[in-house]
Amino acid sequence: MTAATDALAAAADAARLAPSVHNTQPWRWVVDGDRMELFAVPERQLTEQDPDGRLMVLSCGAALHHALVALAAAGWKASVTRDGGEPLAVIQAVGHEPADPHDMHRLQLLQVRRTDRRVVTDEPVAPEALEALAAAARRGGARLHVLNRDQVLQLAVMIEHSGEAQRHDAKMQAETAQWAGGSRPDGTGIPAVSLPAETPLTTVAERDFGVAGALAAGGGHDSAANYAILYGEGDERSDWLAAGEALGELWLVATGRGTAVLPLSSPVELDFTRVALRRMLGDVGWPYLVLRLGIADPEHAGPPHTPRLPASAVVSVLPGSGNGAV
Known part of the structure; x- marks a missing residue:
């Protein structure tokens, strides 16, 4: 293989660290010489929760972001x-x-990034940090709208209703059980050590995965937390791909600033809550x-990284790759 092929394969390997809905890792890379293709x-x-595949594509966008960060960290320029x-x-x-x-530092930040479902501290996120996160979302191709107090309360009611609807949907419950709990030996899903052992005291309820967790949620209440909507102008697959890149860039910046990010996907999984969110954005x-x-809380270690599929399951290098070497 050529240096370009090696670099692309290494970038695809690094992209396995990207966040994805329920840690499904719904992407596949095909490396062919000096080019690499991303497939869902x-x-x-x-x-059940994502019948149109929007969150699947968003997850792939996060993997695309991570791959490009890894390429840049290795000194490679790329067109996309x-x-x-x-x-x-x-x-x-x-x-x-x-x-x-x-x-290189940006790649290091992605390597320590994780999803943390614990209650956050009473320390508010600094206004300049929120501005930096909004700028990161724009660089990725989306926007960030930070909710005011009244909107947070509206969101809390909205998520309560969506949670109730999903708890009464047997197919959704069965699908959630398929991806959450246990030790996750196959390398996908959310293990018990990443799920709270008790219901966290939060203004906006976290998703009820319906399984026993093993993560100490922490004391107090997340009254200092900010809630925001990641949004964009379009609703096509290309827009959701860009949303994933924006999420990756925002999370990278947040990690560098010591800000914890917890994605809440349940409000966009049901049509009625998705419409309500759109109204919050003024349509x-x-x-x-x-x-x-x-x-x-800096005094307590966060949850371990969620498991990942082996590179062989998500990265394919075509035979004879390298004939189009840079």
Whole structure:
């Protein structure tokens, strides 16, 4: 293999760290010489909670973001074609130069990023940090709307209703049980050690996975947390792909600033709550995710990283790759 092929394969490997809905990791990479294609994997789609595959594509967008960060950290320049079809995106390696320490640090931040469902501390997120997160979302191709207090209360009621609807949907409950709890030896899903052992005291309820967790939720109440809507102008697959890239960039910046991010996808999984979120935005955009933003307790270690599929399950290097070397 050529240096470009090696770099693309390594970037696809690093992209396994990307966040995904229920840790489904619904992506596949195909490396061919100096180019790499990103595909969605419907077999790991949440067919009940995400029947249109929007969150599947968003998850793939987060993997795309991580791959590009890894390439930059290795000193590789790349061009990207995104059209939301299949493949969802194509990365072309176009040249190499000495790696920038800043780009290397960005990859390090992604390597320590995690989803933390514990209650956040009473320390508020600084206004300049919220501005930095909004700027990160814009760089990724989306927008961030931080909710005011009245809107947070509306969101709490909305999620309560969506949770109630999902708890009475046997198919949704069965699907959630398939992806949550236990030790997750197959490398996907959310293990018990990443789920709260008791219901956290939060203004906006977290998802009830219906299984016993083993993570200490922490004391207090998340009254200092901010809630925000990640949104954009469009509702096509290409827009959801961009939303995933925006989530990846926002989370990278948040990690660097010590801000914990908890995505809440349940409000966009049901039509009635999705419409309500859109109204919160003044009908100027389409909601992709709700995010809780807060400061985690530095005195206690966060949950371990969720398991990942082996590289062999998500990365394919075509035989003879390298004939189009940079």
